[in-house]
Amino acid sequence: MSLQTRLAELERKHRQLEDAIAQAVASPSASDLNVAELKRKKLQxxxxxxxxxxxMPERVLH
Structure with a gap:
């Protein structure tokens, strides 16, 4: 897997976690522990x- 592909996959997962966190926070039944775990994964x-x-080489990033 190329670095660009790896980066795109990580960014996709990061966006998915952002969405999951937003849904969990909006849900009154979401546990604080679950939200904290999602945030920890997002930071990782x-x-x-x-x-x-x-x-990545500088030229690939632009």
Whole structure:
């Protein structure tokens, strides 16, 4: 898998988690623990996205 493909996949998952968090927060039955877990996963993805971006050549990012 190329770095660009990996980055696109990570960004897609990050957006999905944003949507899941928004839905969980809007739901009165959502547990705080579940929301916290989703946010933790989102932060981990953000960190992974940054690591991938740092390994990509500058010309690929623009």
């Amino acid at each position: 993805l953000r960190d992974e996205i940054e690591r991938v971006r740092q390994t």
